[in-house]
Amino acid sequence: MNLATRYLGLNLRNPIVVGASPFSDRVDAACALQDAGAAAIVMRSLFEEQIDYEQKALVHHVETAADSNAEASSYFPRFEEYQLAPDQYLKQIERLKGSLTIPVIASLNGVRPGGWTAYARKFEAAGADAIELNLYQLVTDPELSADEAEADVLETVRRVATSVKIPVAVKISAFHTALPQYCLALEHAGASGVVVFNRFYQPDFNLEEMEVEPQLKLSDSSELLLRLRWLAILSPHMKGSLGATGGVHTAEDTVKTILAGAHAVQLVSVLLKNGPGYVSTLLAGLQRWMADHNYESVEEMRGALNLKRCPDPAALERANYQRILQSWKV
Numbered sequence: 001m002n003l004a005t006r007y008l009g010l011n012l013r014n015p016i017v018v019g020a021s022p023f024s025d026r027v028d029a030a031c032a033l034q035d036a037g038a039a040a041i042v043m044r045s046l047f048e049e050q051i052d053y054e055q056k057a058l059v060h061h062v063e064t065a066a067d068s069n070a071e072a073s074s075y076f077p078r079f080e081e082y083q084l085a086p087d088q089y090l091k092q093i094e095r096l097k098g099s100l101t102i103p104v105i106a107s108l109n110g111v112r113p114g115g116w117t118a119y120a121r122k123f124e125a126a127g128a129d130a131i132e133l134n135l136y137q138l139v140t141d142p143e144l145s146a147d148e149a150e151a152d153v154l155e156t157v158r159r160v161a162t163s164v165k166i167p168v169a170v171k172i173s174a175f176h177t178a179l180p181q182y183c184l185a186l187e188h189a190g191a192s193g194v195v196v197f198n199r200f201y202q203p204d205f206n207l208e209e210m211e212v213e214p215q216l217k218l219s220d221s222s223e224l225l226l227r228l229r230w231l232a233i234l235s236p237h238m239k240g241s242l243g244a245t246g247g248v249h250t251a252e253d254t255v256k257t258i259l260a261g262a263h264a265v266q267l268v269s270v271l272l273k274n275g276p277g278y279v280s281t282l283l284a285g286l287q288r289w290m291a292d293h294n295y296e297s298v299e300e301m302r303g304a305l306n307l308k309r310c311p312d313p314a315a316l317e318r319a320n321y322q323r324i325l326q327s328w329k330v
């Protein structure tokens, strides 16, 4: 049985990839994941704000200028609160590369074109096999149009992709008006693959303190459905790779994600809950399913339920929404 897949031009022994998370902070944890069968690991992100902060801090140090924006910047983590400072991040790439045989994908997290994108070259020089660019964008400015916001992002992708030889994947949110067109534009800008979808960490309201409370809840399988639908829709159109992140918790989830069209299936929450060894449980389940359903290879499975190949494409589209609503009676 052949589990191999090609993702971002990299040959992976199977589709299971550890998603961006604290697992990459510890070489022993990364090795345990590799031993359990993970085919690649994405590092936690280095943030645009972190790099800007360091660059500004340098200027501040030289010019001893006052921070005119202290209140706004206090919402962001303080420099020392980030787990890996930019230079430590580069050293961590080297450490991981020194201990692992699977590809190491470094992650840059930011939106606007700027000096921070120069870190892509540093990632490459430190040995990263690919870069995942996380475009976690939350537009709150009513003056900014969708076209303008997306143009910024596309320019960022273009700059990063043209500055390195290693492949660049782009991790996006689901909140775009015309997602297929946007994904093709990302490819056109130089992305070798698109990862769907960023999970927005949704703050809650604390009614006693009358405050907005940040919270981080791990996912469950119900979050996969949004990904499955869009993977299935995007899969026939994309020339490059499709990665999935969000809500993969079981072997069945893994199977569905590949059938929808993903080349790589990223895991975080399930591994934080169950530990690195869980990768082997998922791989065993994937192989069992393939044997039961007469699939010889992951390649053969991939996209078998995408919008072009599934028996009832309407189930993925607007028609089904109408049918489902009409089927309810009280």
Ligand SMILES: Cc1cc2nc3c(=O)[nH]c(=O)nc-3n(C[C@H](O)[C@H](O)[C@H](O)COP(=O)(O)O)c2cc1C
Pocket: 019, 020, 021, 022, 043, 044, 045, 046, 107, 109, 134, 171, 197, 198, 199, 218, 219, 220, 245, 246, 247, 248, 266, 267, 268, 269, 270
């Ligand atoms: C503790 C934690 C840290 C994370 N750090 C990052 C990060 O630095 N960069 C990033 O792109 N995503 C980060 N993520 C998001 C994950 O990579 C992933 O996209 C998300 O958790 C959905 O996948 P899951 O359902 O398998 O958890 C983080 C998630 C968790 C739970």
